[in-house]
Amino acid sequence: MSIxxxxxxxxxKQLLAKEVHPKEVVESLLDRISSVDSRIKAxxxxxxxxxxxxxxxxxVSLPLGGIPIAVKDLISVxxxxxxxxxxxxEGYIAPYDATVIxxxxxxxxxxLGRTNMDEFAMGSSTENSAWGVTxxxxxxxRVPGGSSGGSAAAVAAQEAIAALGSDTGGSIRQPxxxxxxxxxxxxxxxxxxxxxxAFASSLDQIGPLTKTxxxxxxLLEIIAGADPRDNTCEPEPAPSFSTKLGEEIRGMTLGVPxxxxxxxxxxxxxxxMQKAIAHLEGLGAIxxxxxxxxxxxxIATYYLVATAEASANLARFDGMRYGRRAxxxxxxxxxxxxxxDEGFGREVKRxxxxxxxxxxxxxxxxxxxxxxxxxxxxxEDFLTAFRDCQAIVTPTSPMPAFRLGERTExxxxxxxxxxxxxxxxxxxxxxxxxxxxxxxxxxPIGLQIIGPMRKEETVLQVGYAYEQxxxxxxxxxxxx
Amino acid sequence: MTYxxxxxxxxxxxxxxxxxxxxxxxxxxxAEPNSRVCPVCLGLPGALPVPNEAAVIQTILTGLMMGSSIxxxxxxxxxxxxxxxxxxxxxxSQYDQPLCLGGEVSLPVLAFPKDAQKEPQALxxxxxxxxxxxxxxxxxKSFHLENCSGIDFNRAGTPLMExxxxxxxxxxxxxxxxxxxxxxxxxxxxxxxxxxxxxQLRCDVNISVRPVGTEAFGTKREIKNLNSISAVRRxxxxxxxxxxxxxxxxxxxxxxxxxxxxxxxxxxPMRTKEQAHDYRYFPxxxxxxxxxxxxxxxxxxxxMPELPETKKSRLRETYGLSEYQxxxxxxxxxxxxxxxxxxxxxxxxxTLANLTLNDYLALRQDSPDPMSIPPEYFGQLADLVSDxxxxxxxxxxxxxxxxxxxRPPKEIAQERGLTQISDSQVxxxxxxxxxxxxxxxxxxxxxxxAAAINSLxxxxxxxxxGQANPQRIHELLESLLREP
Ligand SMILES: [Zn+2]
Numbered sequence: 004m005s006i007x008x009x010x011x012x013x014x015x016k017q018l019l020a021k022e023v024h025p026k027e028v029v030e031s032l033l034d035r036i037s038s039v040d041s042r043i044k045a046x047x048x049x050x051x052x053x054x055x056x057x058x059x060x061x062x063v064s065l066p067l068g069g070i071p072i073a074v075k076d077l078i079s080v081x082x083x084x085x086x087x088x089x090x091x092x093e094g095y096i097a098p099y100d101a102t103v104i105x106x107x108x109x110x111x112x113x114x115l116g117r118t119n120m121d122e123f124a125m126g127s128s129t130e131n132s133a134w135g136v137t138x139x140x141x142x143x144x145r146v147p148g149g150s151s152g153g154s155a156a157a158v159a160a161q162e163a164i165a166a167l168g169s170d171t172g173g174s175i176r177q178p179x180x181x182x183x184x185x186x187x188x189x190x191x192x193x194x195x196x197x198x199x200x201a202f203a204s205s206l207d208q209i210g211p212l213t214k215t216x217x218x219x220x221x222l223l224e225i226i227a228g229a230d231p232r233d234n235t236c237e238p239e240p241a242p243s244f245s246t247k248l249g250e251e252i253r254g255m256t257l258g259v260p261x262x263x264x265x266x267x268x269x270x271x272x273x274x275x276m277q278k279a280i281a282h283l284e285g286l287g288a289i290x291x292x293x294x295x296x297x298x299x300x301x302i303a304t305y306y307l308v309a310t311a312e313a314s315a316n317l318a319r320f321d322g323m324r325y326g327r328r329a330x331x332x333x334x335x336x337x338x339x340x341x342x343x344d345e346g347f348g349r350e351v352k353r354x355x356x357x358x359x360x361x362x363x364x365x366x367x368x369x370x371x372x373x374x375x376x377x378x379x380x381x382x383e384d385f386l387t388a389f390r391d392c393q394a395i396v397t398p399t400s401p402m403p404a405f406r407l408g409e410r411t412e413x414x415x416x417x418x419x420x421x422x423x424x425x426x427x428x429x430x431x432x433x434x435x436x437x438x439x440x441x442x443x444x445x446x447p448i449g450l451q452i453i454g455p456m457r458k459e460e461t462v463l464q465v466g467y468a469y470e471q472x473x474x475x476x477x478x479x480x481x482x483x
Numbered sequence: 484m485t486y487x488x489x490x491x492x493x494x495x496x497x498x499x500x501x502x503x504x505x506x507x508x509x510x511x512x513x514a515e516p517n518s519r520v521c522p523v524c525l526g527l528p529g530a531l532p533v534p535n536e537a538a539v540i541q542t543i544l545t546g547l548m549m550g551s552s553i554x555x556x557x558x559x560x561x562x563x564x565x566x567x568x569x570x571x572x573x574x575x576s577q578y579d580q581p582l583c584l585g586g587e588v589s590l591p592v593l594a595f596p597k598d599a600q601k602e603p604q605a606l607x608x609x610x611x612x613x614x615x616x617x618x619x620x621x622x623x624k625s626f627h628l629e630n631c632s633g634i635d636f637n638r639a640g641t642p643l644m645e646x647x648x649x650x651x652x653x654x655x656x657x658x659x660x661x662x663x664x665x666x667x668x669x670x671x672x673x674x675x676x677x678x679x680x681x682x683q684l685r686c687d688v689n690i691s692v693r694p695v696g697t698e699a700f701g702t703k704r705e706i707k708n709l710n711s712i713s714a715v716r717r718x719x720x721x722x723x724x725x726x727x728x729x730x731x732x733x734x735x736x737x738x739x740x741x742x743x744x745x746x747x748x749x750x751x752p753m754r755t756k757e758q759a760h761d762y763r764y765f766p767x768x769x770x771x772x773x774x775x776x777x778x779x780x781x782x783x784x785x786x787m788p789e790l791p792e793t794k795k796s797r798l799r800e801t802y803g804l805s806e807y808q809x810x811x812x813x814x815x816x817x818x819x820x821x822x823x824x825x826x827x828x829x830x831x832x833x834t835l836a837n838l839t840l841n842d843y844l845a846l847r848q849d850s851p852d853p854m855s856i857p858p859e860y861f862g863q864l865a866d867l868v869s870d871x872x873x874x875x876x877x878x879x880x881x882x883x884x885x886x887x888x889x890r891p892p893k894e895i896a897q898e899r900g901l902t903q904i905s906d907s908q909v910x911x912x913x914x915x916x917x918x919x920x921x922x923x924x925x926x927x928x929x930x931x932x933a934a935a936i937n938s939l940x941x942x943x944x945x946x947x948x949g950q951a952n953p954q955r956i957h958e959l960l961e962s963l964l965r966e967p
Pocket of ligand 1: 503506508509519520521522523525587640
C-alpha cells in the first residue's frame with residue numbers, strides 16, 4: 004500500500020524504524036495528489052520544493068518529525084499566500100507564522116500545501132471558493148462539506164496524512180462526516196487563534212482532520228496550549244489528550260438529545276445513528292435520553308452572533324494595505340465599494356450585510372443582544388445535561404453529502420447542514436466526528452460525540468472505543 | 484438678552500508607555516514611517532490584540548488622581564467605521580463599560596490664562612465634573628502628497644486615553660484652565676508628557692448657548708481635533724460669539740461638526756458624510772473583560788503621586804512661599820523635588836526659592852544639566868546670599884560657576900574674591916570718596932531729590948567692583964549726607 008495511505012501513528016513507527024525516509028513520504032503524497040487532485044481539487048496550492056527540502060533535514064525523533072500536514076488556506080504561514088479562498092486576498096503573502104504553525108514546525112512537521120475552503124470559512128460545501136469547488140472523494144458529483152472541505156477531502160482521498168481545519172459552526176466536523184474521516188473541534192480557548200483569519204472570533208477554533216481518532220488526539224496535543232498572543236486562549240498548558248485512549252467505556256453515561264431526532268433527518272442517517280447507539284451500549288455504555296430545549300434556536304442565534312462578528316472582522320479587507328484593490332477607482336468610497344464588491348463572493352456579502360444589520364442602532368437589542376442571551380441559555384442547556392452524562396452522542400449532520408449546486412440557491416437549506424454542530428460552538432464545548440456507517444449509495448455518515456469544556460480526552464476515549472470496535476475508518480473511497 | 488455658553492470637552496491624551504496598546508511595537512514619536520508596525524497594529528489577517536497592562540494601570544491611575552470611581556469590571560468594544568488610517572476599519576475602544584466613571588477637577592486661579600486671573604471666573608474655585616475616562620487605540624496618520632496619499636501606521640494602535648467632561652464649563656478661559664490643570668495632573672502621574680507639539684493632547688469641544696437664567700440646553704455644535712490649549716480657547720471664543728450673534732439675530736443653531744482653522748481664525752464645517760455615523764459598537768470578542776480589582780488597582784494606587792494642589796499648599800505652608808512661587812515650583816515636579824532637597828541645607832528657604840525661580844531657571848535654559856549641582860551646595864548658596872556674604876548678583880555668578888563644576892559655593896566665592904563687602908569701616912571710606920567726588924549729586928540730594936543718592940551708590944558699586952552690600956551703602960550714604 005502506498006505510504007500516502009498511512010496514518011500519523013503508522014508513519015511514525017516506520018520513520019523511527021527508518022523503513023521509510025521523510026522524502027519518500029512527501030514524494031508519495033505528491034504522486035497521489037498528481038493522480039487524484041485534478042478530480043478532487045482539495046488543494047489551493049502546494050509547495051513541493053519547500054516540502055522536499057524540509058523532508059531532507061527532518062528530525063524524525065520529534066513528535067511529528069517528517070510527517071506532512073496540510074493546512075486550511077486561512078491560517079498564516081510565513082512567506083506563503085493565505086487567500087481564505089477569496090479573490091480579495093489575491094497577492095497577499097503572510098509575513099508571520101500562526102501559533103499552530105510555529106508548533107507544527109517545532110514538532111518537526113512538514114508543511115506540504117494549503118487546502119481549499121468556503122471563502123472566509125463561510126459555507127458548508129466548499130462551493131463558495133474563488134478557486135473552484137472541491138469534490139467529495141466518495142462521489143465526485145457531491146460536495147465534501149465545508150468550510151474545511153479541502154482538508155477533509157485531502158485526508159479522505161489520501162492526499163494528506165492529516166490536516167488542520169477550523170470550526171466556527173461545524174466546519175471541521177461536518178466535512179469530516181461527509182468525507183468519512185475524523186474531525187475534532189477543541190474546546191473554545193484550547194488552541195490559539197493567533198494567525199487564524201477570523202470569521203467569528205467567539206466561535207472559531209482550529210482543529211485536526213485525520214484518518215483515525217488516535218491521530219486527532221496526537222495532532223491536538225501538538226497545537227493546543229496557552230499562548231500569550233491570544234487573550235482568549237486558556238492560560239494553562241494543555242494536558243495529554245490521548246491518556247484515556249483504550250480505556251473501556253463500560254459504565255459511562257452517554258446522553259442522546261431528543262431534540263436532535265426530529266423530522267427532516269435523512270432516514271439512512273437516522274438508522275446508522277440507532278445502530279451506533281446500540282453499538283455503544285454493546286460496549287457497556289449507558290445511553291440516556293437528555294433534553295437540550297433551546298436547540299431550535301441555535302441556527303438563528305448562530306447566524307446573528309457569527310455574522311455580527313464577521314461584519315467587523317472582514318472590514319479590514321479593503322485593498323488598502325494588502326490584497327487585491329479594484330483598479331481605476333476615482334475616490335476613496337469607490338475604492339472601498341468596488342474592491343469589496345469585486346473581491347467578496349455572494350455568501351460573504353450576504354453575511355456581512357446580515358451582521359451589519361443586526362448591529363445597527365435600533366436593531367442591536369432585538370438581534371445581537373437577544374442572540375447573546377439565547378446563547379447563554381444554550382450553554383446552560385449543556386451544563387444541565389452534563390450533570391447526567393459524561394458525553395453526548397448525535398449525528399454530525401442530518402444528511403449525507405449533498406449534490407454540488409443542490410443547495411447553493413437556498414441559503415437556509417445550506418445552513419441546516421450545520422444544525423447538529425452549531426450549538427457546540429455557541430456553548431464553547433469540544434466534539435469529535437467519526438465515521439459510523441455508509442448509505443446505500445456509499446456515502447459516509449458521521450457520528451458526533453460532544454464533551455463538556457476541556458474534556459477532549461473523554462470524547463477521544465469514546466470515539467476511540469467506537470472506532471476500534473468497528474471498521475468504518477478502514478474503508479477507502481473508490482478513486483483508484 | 485444676555486447669553487451664556489455651555490461647554491463640554493472630550494480630551495484625548497497619548498499615554499506614555501513603552502509599547503503600543505495591543506502589540507509589542509514601540510510607542511514612540513518621530514520614527515521612520517511604518518517602522519514601528521507588526522501584524523497586529525497593521526490589522527493583518529489572523530492577528531489578535533493583547534491588552535497592554537501598563538496602559539490600563541495608567542488609565543486607572545488617572546481615574547484615581549481625578550477622583551473617578553474605578554469600575555471593577557471594564558471591557559473593550561469595537562467601534563466600526565471605514566477610514567484608511569485605521570487598519571482594521573474598526574477601532575478598539577470602550578463603549579458602555581469604561582475603566583473610570585465620574586470624577587472631578589478643580590480649577591485653580593493660576594491655571595487660567597494670565598490675562599484672566601483677576602476675573603471672578605478665575606477666583607470662583609470652580610469644580611468641573613467628569614463623565615468618564617476610557618482607553619482606546621489611536622489611528623495612523625495620512626499624508627497627502629502631490630499625486631497620492633501615504634499612511635504612516637507608527638501611531639496606529641498607540642494607547643489613547645479619553646477624558647470626557649460634563650457640560651460644566653461656561654467660558655473659553657475655564658476650558659483653558661481645565662486643560663492646563665489636567666495637563667499638570669497627567670504629568671504628575673507620569674501618565675503622559677502631554678506634549679502638544681507631538682500631538683499628545685487633542686481635544687473635541689461641544690458648545691451651545693442659552694439665555695442666562697434658563698435651564699434648557701441650546702443645540703450644540705462640535706469642533707473636532709483641536710491640538711493645543713490656546714487653540715481651544717481661541718476656537719471657543721470664536722464659536723461662542725458666532726452662536727450668540729446667530730441666536731440674537733433670530734437665527735437657529737444647526738447641529739454640526741466643525742474643524743478649526745487656527746491660522747485663519749475660523750471654523751469650517753466638516754463634510755456631512757463624516758458626521759452621522761452609526762458606529763455599531765459591540766463587545767470585542769478577541770478581548771476578555773478587564774477585572775481591575777486586585778493587582779491592576781493596587782499597582783495604580785502604588786503609583787499615586789502627591790497631587791499638584793496638595794503639593795502647592797504644602798510648599799506654601801512648609802517653606803513660607805507665595806501662591807505664585809508654590810505654583811511655579813509645583814508646575815515642574817522634578818524642580819520642586821530638587822528645591823525640597825536643597826531646602827534641607829539652608830536656613831532661609833525663601834531666598835532659596837528666589838534663587839531657584841529667578842536665577843536657576845534663567846541659567847538652566849542654556850546649560851547642559853544644571854540639576855547636577857548637589858542640592859546641599861545649592862542650599863548653602865542660599866545661606867551665603869541670605870546672610871549677606873554675597874549680594875544677589877554675586878549669588879548668580881557663583882551659581883553659574885557651580886553649574887559648570889560643582890564645588891562648595893563658599894570655596895568658589897572666596898577663590899574669586901566674590902565675598903560681599905559688608906565691613907562698615909571699609910564701606911564708609913568708599914562712601915566718603917563718593918560724596919567728595921560728586922558735589923552735584925550731594926547738592927541735589929540735599930535740595931530734596933532723594934533719587935540723587937542712586938548715582939552715589941553707583942559710584943561705590945563701581946569702585947568696589949560690585950562687591951559692596953547695597954543695603955549697607957544706602958544706609959551709610961544716607962547717614963553721612965544727613966550729617967550736619
Ligand atoms: Zn504592532
